[in-house]
Amino acid sequence: MSTSHSLWYKDAIFYEVSPRAFKDANGDGMGDFQGLTEKLDYIADLGVNCIWLLPMYPSPLRDDGYDIADYYNIHPQLGNLDDFKTFIAEAKKRNLRVIADLVLNHTSDQHMWFQEARKGPDNPYHDYYVWSDDIQKYSGARIIFTDTERSNWTWDESAKRFYWHRFFSHQPDLNFDNPKVHEEMYKVFRFWMDLGLDGFRADAVPYLYEREGTNCENLPETHDFLKQLRAYMDEHYPEAILLGEANQWPEDVLPYFGDGDGDEFHMSFHFPIMPRLYMGIRQEDRGSLEWIINRTPAIPANCQWAIFLRNHDELTLEMVTEEERAFMVREYAPNPRMMCNVGIRRRLFPLVENDRRQAELLHGLLLSLPGSPVLYYGDEIGMGDNIYLPDRFGVRTPMQWNDNRNAGFSNAKPSQLYVPVIDDPGPYHYQSVNVEAAQENQTSFYNWLVNLIEHRERFKAFGRGDITFLHPANRKIFTYLRRYENEVVLVVANLSRSPQPVELDLSEYQGYQVMEMTSNVPFPVVGAASYQLSMSPYSFFWFYLVKP
Numbered sequence: 424m425s426t427s428h429s430l431w432y433k434d435a436i437f438y439e440v441s442p443r444a445f446k447d448a449n450g451d452g453m454g455d456f457q458g459l460t461e462k463l464d465y466i467a468d469l470g471v472n473c474i475w476l477l478p479m480y481p482s483p484l485r486d487d488g489y490d491i492a493d494y495y496n497i498h499p500q501l502g503n504l505d506d507f508k509t510f511i512a513e514a515k516k517r518n519l520r521v522i523a524d525l526v527l528n529h530t531s532d533q534h535m536w537f538q539e540a541r542k543g544p545d546n547p548y549h550d551y552y553v554w555s556d557d558i559q560k561y562s563g564a565r566i567i568f569t570d571t572e573r574s575n576w577t578w579d580e581s582a583k584r585f586y587w588h589r590f591f592s593h594q595p596d597l598n599f600d601n602p603k604v605h606e607e608m609y610k611v612f613r614f615w616m617d618l619g620l621d622g623f624r625a626d627a628v629p630y631l632y633e634r635e636g637t638n639c640e641n642l643p644e645t646h647d648f649l650k651q652l653r654a655y656m657d658e659h660y661p662e663a664i665l666l667g668e669a670n671q672w673p674e675d676v677l678p679y680f681g682d683g684d685g686d687e688f689h690m691s692f693h694f695p696i697m698p699r700l701y702m703g704i705r706q707e708d709r710g711s712l713e714w715i716i717n718r719t720p721a722i723p724a725n726c727q728w729a730i731f732l733r734n735h736d737e738l739t740l741e742m743v744t745e746e747e748r749a750f751m752v753r754e755y756a757p758n759p760r761m762m763c764n765v766g767i768r769r770r771l772f773p774l775v776e777n778d779r780r781q782a783e784l785l786h787g788l789l790l791s792l793p794g795s796p797v798l799y800y801g802d803e804i805g806m807g808d809n810i811y812l813p814d815r816f817g818v819r820t821p822m823q824w825n826d827n828r829n830a831g832f833s834n835a836k837p838s839q840l841y842v843p844v845i846d847d848p849g850p851y852h853y854q855s856v857n858v859e860a861a862q863e864n865q866t867s868f869y870n871w872l873v874n875l876i877e878h879r880e881r882f883k884a885f886g887r888g889d890i891t892f893l894h895p896a897n898r899k900i901f902t903y904l905r906r907y908e909n910e911v912v913l914v915v916a917n918l919s920r921s922p923q924p925v926e927l928d929l930s931e932y933q934g935y936q937v938m939e940m941t942s943n944v945p946f947p948v949v950g951a952a953s954y955q956l957s958m959s960p961y962s963f964f965w966f967y968l969v970k971p
């Protein structure tokens with residue numbers, strides 16, 4: 424375990440961005456690194472600390488780049504390696520760190536390794552992938568992309584065998600039982616780290632190995648491999664991080680942090696909190712949020728959760744019960760077109776019906792719950808979605824910069840864009856929802872969020888503190904203390920659509936001055952009686968408590 428790490432990721436806010444979707448500098452209809460570099464000031468001004476880049480490698484783009492055809496280059500439409508180096512250098516100048524997606528589990532079927540592997544068992548690359556003559560093998564593994572896949576095995580006419588894939592059939596899984604695959608992945612890892620990355624978001628890690636009689640997820644062999652990779656990182660890139668994507672229950676994610684001393688991933692996404700934030704505001708009850716957080720085991724001191732409201736995928740409903748799933752679908756996916764696999768393909772603002780108060784409340788929670796928040800590009804300006812686009816493209820539409828052609832994203836013909844901008848008449852049209860308008864308007868959601876982020880920076884308790892729930896009788900109020908060293912932050916949130924009274928037991932803090940964080944307005948000092956607040960609909964407070 425590295426002892427020298429500054430743990431910067433614990434205090435960081437991450438910003439997830441698709442280089443395809445952000446800014447097109449060369450007018451070919453797809454975003455690129457030159458465009459992204461031009462927009463770095465925008466990202467820095469948001470107050471975020473680390474960019475997470477979605478896959479940028481050469482790819483047939485049948486899974487938006489998670490289908491990699493060459494690990495050592497930049498997709499030609501995104502630029503070249505020099506553009507990437509410039510991007511990294513410019514990001515560093517602005518104190519922005521950058522992590523990128525590392526796709527270990529699978530490649531595109533267009534990758535040279537697979538093209539060779541298909542030639543048959545005698546080919547040296549054949550064993551890079553997982554083959555079988557019998558599709559009953561590993562039948563304990565579930566299907567993830569339920570919309571498109573019927574089996575995790577697909578017949579290859581050339582090899583005359585079936586190959587294994589946990590995702591699309593054009594994405595064959597690599598065979599981690601083959602030490603050559605490890606060598607290849609270390610090479611890939613070094614290549615990108617040496618170009619100046621601050622780490623990786625490791626894609627789809629539960630599925631690296633397969634073993635008969637298991638569900639082929641989270642296997643001990645997978646953890647062994649990841650631990651070695653981490654040790655390698657500690658040795659050669661001591662300030663870098665690994666952020667794991669394991670869409671699992673917290674107790675199954677725990678081992679990804681290592682054996683108690685944090686020697687595997689620095690960070691892991693906390694998937695099950697996310698749907699419960701949305702549930703909380705529709706059920707008007709804090710129960711499921713408290714339940715999932717109480718059920719989350721403590722993690723090693725050098726580790727951190729990554730929490731989020733939305734990302735580039737469907738809002739996944741894998742980590743909820745049947746009943747909860749039905750509730751979420753009823754509430755948030757009234758149109759079947761909104762469903763994609765086991766989730767909902769909508770953006771944040773449409774999910775909350777463009778209600779500014781609910782969007783603020785969700786961010787007030789996201790930015791104050793334990794973990795480092797990951798924001799998804801476009802959500803900061805309240806972008807809409809397009810559920811009629813295929814797969815998950817409806818939440819991957821071009822960033823909206825201004826009210827010019829193509830929302831200022833590109834000079835290409837509108838029909839040339841990789842996917843259309845949001846231009847349906849209505850509240851999400853890019854003529855009203857765009858960066859320029861959001862920045863100009865002092866009271867916009869965007870400016871509100873930038874301000875909130877600034878205040879979050881002042882307190883280490885958000886990134887590093889523990890959490891203690893207060894349990895007021897009114898269950899519509901979700902409230903907790905975040906404490907770190909001398910800092911005491913109190914969050915009080917009204918999950919309901921109506922005004923609510925609440926009485927808090929703050930007896931432990933009698934005599935403390937309660938200060939509203941974003942305004943520094945003093946609230947009454949904590950007395951002997953319960954602390955009373957009136958909350959307007961969907962409102963929240965961030966307070967800090969000052970010792971008398």
Ligand code: NOJ
Pocket residue numbers: 486489490590626627735736
């Ligand atoms: C997880 C990524 O988030 C998703 O977008 C992708 O389709 C799968 N991994 C398969 O690579």
